[in-house]
Amino acid sequence: MLVFEQSRTGRVNAAQSAKKDNMVNVIPDNLKRKTRPLLPEISEMQAVRHYTRLSQKNFSIDTHFYPLGSCTMKYNPRACNQLSMLPGLLNRHPATPDSSSQGFLACMYDLQEILKDVTGMYEVSLAPMAGAQGEFAGVAMIRAYHDAQNGGKGDPARTEILVPDAAHGTNPATATMCNFKVKEIPTNSDGDVDIDALKAAVGPQTAGIMLTNPSTLGVFERKIKEIAGIVHDAGGLLYYDGANLNAILGKVKPGDMGFDVIHMNLHKTFSTPHGGGGPGAGPVGVSKRLEPYLPVPMVVENGGEYHVVTEKSRPQSIGRLSAFMGNTGILLRAYIYARMLGSEGMQRVAEYATLNANYMLAVLQKSGFEIAYPNRRATHEFIVTLKKQAKDLGVNTMDFAKRLLDYGFHAPTTYFPLLVPECLLIEPTETETKQELDDFMQAMVAIQKEAESEPEIVKSAPHTLPVRRLDDVKAAKELDLTYKGE
Amino acid sequence: MLVFEQSRTGRVNAAQSAKKDNMVNVIPDNLKRKTRPLLPEISEMQAVRHYTRLSQKNFSIDTHFYPLGSCTMKYNPRACNQLSMLPGLLNRHPATPDSSSQGFLACMYDLQEILKDVTGMYEVSLAPMAGAQGEFAGVAMIRAYHDAQNGGKGDPARTEILVPDAAHGTNPATATMCNFKVKEIPTNSDGDVDIDALKAAVGPQTAGIMLTNPSTLGVFERKIKEIAGIVHDAGGLLYYDGANLNAILGKVKPGDMGFDVIHMNLHKTFSTPHGGGGPGAGPVGVSKRLEPYLPVPMVVENGGEYHVVTEKSRPQSIGRLSAFMGNTGILLRAYIYARMLGSEGMQRVAEYATLNANYMLAVLQKSGFEIAYPNRRATHEFIVTLKKQAKDLGVNTMDFAKRLLDYGFHAPTTYFPLLVPECLLIEPTETETKQELDDFMQAMVAIQKEAESEPEIVKSAPHTLPVRRLDDVKAAKELDLTYKGE
Amino acid sequence: MPFIPHTEEEVKSMLEVIGVESIEDLFDEIPENLRSEGLTKVPEGLTEMEIGRIMRARADQDTYRLCFAGGGAYEHHVPAAVWEITTRGEFYSAYTPYQAEASQGTLQLLYEYQTMMASLTAMDVSNASLYDGASALAEAVLMAVRANRKSKSKRVLMPRTVNPAYRKVAYNIVHNQGIVLEELDYDVTSGTIDINSLPDEPGDFTALVIPQPNYFGSLEEVDALTDWAHQHKALVIAVVNPMSLAMLKPPGEWGNDSDITGADITCGEGQPLGIPLSSGGPYFGFMCCRQVYVRQMPGRIIGRTVDLDGKPGFSLTLQAREQHIRRSKATSNICTNQGLLVTAATIYMAIVGPYGLENTAAQSHNNTQLLMSELDKLNGVQRIFNSANFHEAVFKFDLPLSDVIRSLAAQGIVAGVRLEDDYPELGNCLMVCATETKSEDDIKGFAKTLATTLTRLQAAACPVQPKMA
């Protein structure tokens, strides 16, 4: 039942709104609202009950294994939530003078330093509010860099950004937002970038390349140094999509691979919650030559005092990307998490995320599942392709995914990356136990058996969730985007 | 799965326990523990997931209508939880000097004053930790009072406490704990105490009577003044079981009815949470003559300063009942709730709780259900008896109760009070909407139809819960009270 | 190992299954010369207790008593239930609801949110959030350029009464695509756009941005502005404070021209709806639009549909607009949005309801009027705009403002927002705001503290004793 269907006209929550008498109102009549908005008129208890019950209809990390490739669904420590919501932090107005904000600014500064260390970049800005905004910042910096070449006259020929075909959709979309043309680079059969194709693609029109390493195919790009050489030699810059940083945290630094700019998804690698869609945080790190362009605000330290700096003192900056300082509450959570991990803990993240993925790859392969890149080491994730099942049994990846829900597991990422047919991208993360992985793989085997003996049960899954499979076509055709009080 | 079944030897939550080196240990060898306790060795995430999932198996006020008679399952405002857990309150050590505790003590003092007002008693102590302990305090004060009679020589003949047969089990059990004999007083066919039987029962052996008004039969004891007269004339005192205070909050004061001592269940009337079994708080209020005996500690005000007083300054007190000050966190919640209600709000509690109960009574009666006291006004609760259904259809109260769970409603109280056969004691509380009541009653009608047409479905209910009906006989016979690692 | 559950024994058996000797072997495809030496700036790991001590100390250090700052972030009361439910694991730790059947909780909530926002703004449809108010305006500009097929100019009129940070963000995000944001100046007496100064023949422009209330808290003549833009075939982008909409005419009803009433796109900052100040984020940007433009809207949108049994359910819809499907041709690159904040805002609106929202807005309005009349009484402080306002007002100080702000901060008061950096012509100007969270005592106490502070600063500034009046 929708919250609106529980509404009764005239119901007021007195504890949440005491009407005062004799209130001044100077608003001219022609600017006043005339009819009340249709917000629900329910009691506080009804609201609590409604949203508590709704919440129970969700899968989540706190209730389910969630091996969603490329998303790094690991445990979100509750301490990060609790401590980031301490009153002194939670109630701080963004206009509070720096002098009264040293505690908060110290956290921001420390986080910048930590991120510099783990990425091996020269400087970091925490401004971007998610991965995609980090990408925007990164590509905008690449543009700013080229615009500053030739003594400020710029390099207007550089109109293209290269993107491997395995890339996440945000990469090409971002390039477009920065007014670049996107050129796709194909992938080898072993999952690495096709070097010959790359060589053929680069040129004076190349502004840069957007890469993630390990790639979204779950393999480490071995020729990264060679790629960097090719692009740099052509005058382009290298962008690192940090969504997969969990795989190499503390083990390999993107700065050492030759990248000029990187964004990090703190809501992945640094374990801030996904919140049913967000918020995230997408700090960017850069090599020395891009440092002047970093987005503001940033925090600097000066004789033990912390200060916020803006365009004023950073005139070449690509500027601010949010009204204030970005998703600071998320940055605090990442900071707390980073401090609990510490330097040793960070490296272990990569080690055990990798261990879990390779273990699953090995077991699933032995159980008869086809691995997309069977000759490669898995990183923190790997791909199973169900193209045989789709062809021979008529049971496709989506069916497997939905049936997994019945078994009490969130489905892996489906149909991404686009270049592997009928794929499941599986990322267990380091925080899951062997037992959980084993249980998941048993479910996979059981579903495979079902697909062979009674495929209908798989094709019509899920059967045990609040709803059965939903009609997405109807949703898009007969748009019903707001309740209209039927 | 039990938490122990997820345990693996050697798993450590490093974020929750850093091992320090070189720790001093002066414990003699013969006093040391030799084997580790069998606590689960699971990760923090496993714990979060396990207990989050377990929680989802509960019905609760935040998820379900819970018309549990005598229990006053109303909305527990979340503000009460949040504000009672403010760091300054949550972290206060009980040994903190009064001078550093004026904020906390002010809340305790204010609550005492509020409770005095709503009960009409002369003085209040917040010490008891639940209703039953409040009863203990009350009956112990009655004993102390009689012991102080005759110039301190006492009145040893007063060995009996009268208890109506409708009383809650805690009443007779408490009388026993205070070494009184219990004499049951029968109830009239209209639900009032049988006055003739009472007259016959009182005498010089009568220490007092324990009553609740409205009674657990859901009716107001109309002859309360006469009862008070009879007991007082016989030299006994009147104890008020305040579990049903919600019915008369702000409308009628127990002090005005002639009661000498009363306990309140703040976890009922003052909306503190039930917490799956507790904690509660059972403050006691007394008339002037019992004032010296109140349990300690109490809070007094003196020139704007608040102080805790103990036996030292209250030598006739029955003493302390807890190591510190009782369930203060619950008292804080009750205080916050009381302040939000305010004087107007309190009266409304009684009014709307009564409205809801009488409305349900009327509708259920019209729907063909037999009401135990059809000629009486319901108070905040009322009784349906299913003795016809049990006899004619073989579907008893327990079956109805379990089937209600399938319909998404918690069952009313069953088989209590003991004197009404096959009874359902229904208490909707004031915080439920008419819609919710209507839905519940529709379910009752639907179950009645099922009982007539397909009784098996009712008798084998529930069908949609995490478990089906449990074997209580086996539970008691083949005791399995701890996991032994099968 | 913090948050890693593996026992030694398990690791051994897993390595065996994989067929390697050690975990290190799993990194054998990474060229040796890339392996890092370790971390140098990351300190050793802490226990939860230890980091708790640090965070508590830092949080305590920053705690202040009273805040009269607004400027796009407003201190409102948030019912306790809002965040107790929002941070339930099932909302907090869920991913984007791509697997609809396993995400009906979040999806239904978002559908309810869309309904609430559409009703509050009187627009047809809403998306499920953007990052914040500033970036929402940038997206609105991009969307307007896509949506207005009648205009080729890529020219958007941007009044200077729009939040300056929003204008900067919009510029930073859209200028690469050749979009021009043309400033409209404001009237110095009213602090609002001067209707009379609008050109009769402004030339082709794509959209006009209209803030309400504007950055100074002043109320714009939205009807006339809307009509003017529509008469010139431009779209209207409304930037509004959703809280104010409980009192103010919603963008969907702006304009007196009955043919094309209402803004075309409405966006803004959702923070006033139950989101804590939190140093400026995470908040959430909202965006609503006319039904005809829905396919140009960026961000996620939830639709109601049915399942195999015909039972209603919810899922992400119109995904073909988004980057994960349309890639370089998507309406935006946004992926992760601000879902958890929208969760809080939805629960907030459900709990306060229409009356609660109205009272909150009205009390904020009322308290700000009181604050203004208190400050009007002070020497050396002048109100500078004469227009009607919602819950913010601007005052010019005779003494150096930074001294005043610093001195009040030392007394635990965040005095307001200074305008000089963004409006050089408004030197020594402070913008103040008093929401419903301020009591009469707070407001009068602030005025009094300010008076004392000014006197003290005055005395320090001129060592010669001022003459007796």
Added chain:
Amino acid sequence: MPFIPHTEEEVKSMLEVIGVESIEDLFDEIPENLRSEGLTKVPEGLTEMEIGRIMRARADQDTYRLCFAGGGAYEHHVPAAVWEITTRGEFYSAYTPYQAEASQGTLQLLYEYQTMMASLTAMDVSNASLYDGASALAEAVLMAVRANRKSKSKRVLMPRTVNPAYRKVAYNIVHNQGIVLEELDYDVTSGTIDINSLPDEPGDFTALVIPQPNYFGSLEEVDALTDWAHQHKALVIAVVNPMSLAMLKPPGEWGNDSDITGADITCGEGQPLGIPLSSGGPYFGFMCCRQVYVRQMPGRIIGRTVDLDGKPGFSLTLQAREQHIRRSKATSNICTNQGLLVTAATIYMAIVGPYGLENTAAQSHNNTQLLMSELDKLNGVQRIFNSANFHEAVFKFDLPLSDVIRSLAAQGIVAGVRLEDDYPELGNCLMVCATETKSEDDIKGFAKTLATTLTRLQAAACPVQPKMA
């Protein structure tokens, strides 16, 4: 109307169904002369925002910096997850699990709790909680009298090293039933029960209470005491700090006499297991016992059983002991217990696990040893007991203790627990405790502050300048 959802229209239709004119009519059975005039001391209702202001101000007012007090309530670190889960509505707002099928969450958790407590104490079984440590001891005494069929004396030996508040509560609750609590004095040098002073022929007694660690933090000779009691056919009631059991021999293993090893009943205060200090409550009392005595145990007990399909499930069992069934013959009158605290304690134990508990105990032990050695260095402060201790120790002051305590409180430090009220012979004695939450800096800083304070008080006490040393 706060928390009342009725609209006027609904009220009207409900009254119609009932067949009365007004809500007032529903109170028509209440004699007119009993109707109250209204409330005089209850102020007008406040909004959540308004009561929030009051509570925040009061809480802030009471905040202190450091606490070295113990005495039955200990400041331990509580992982954030514990209370975030405990206060989930499904735990927080559920009733006692009488309807087992609708309460499997709480019931399974309680079964797990019983298992953990039984293992921690090395006893056979556990109940699901009593009110607190003090009342648990009272219930244990009552239970021992019921259980020990060999003794008719109703005489229980109660060492003075048992928490004095517990002794008082036990007396207040049991004395009405003619039970005598006979004090055993302690040895002034060790602060523990003097084994050698125990009489060879103590006469018939029902039980001996043995605290471990005792109230002074000192460790009793539990083996010898247990054997002595058992030799005299008395039961042993252990009163223990559950945190200490991570280091100390559990009561189930006390005694060297191989025939009847172990305490018969173990009880104590559960607060150290994840429960905030909260001014002394709500905490929870725990109780464990030998299997043979389970039917004499008070409080709720959860059993594992099966459902109609043979699937395992949990339910309240042995209810025939309880007041709602057995009424005046019940093992206790307890009904509502401390379920939510047990929920927190269970989650706490699951999160910290055996190693975490052990480290917490060991660090508390270690820190207290450090604190002792720091205080040993001060002038005018003497340690008074020489026995091994767990995490508390007693010091005697030369200067008036109340001055010292007051002065430290003014500096934001709760110095400890004073013993004089309960032990007149321990005038000017302070008991201190340093749990794992205290850093080395905290402890040394405390000692330093104390030293300065003593010097200052000393100077104030003797206006004559002390001679130079």
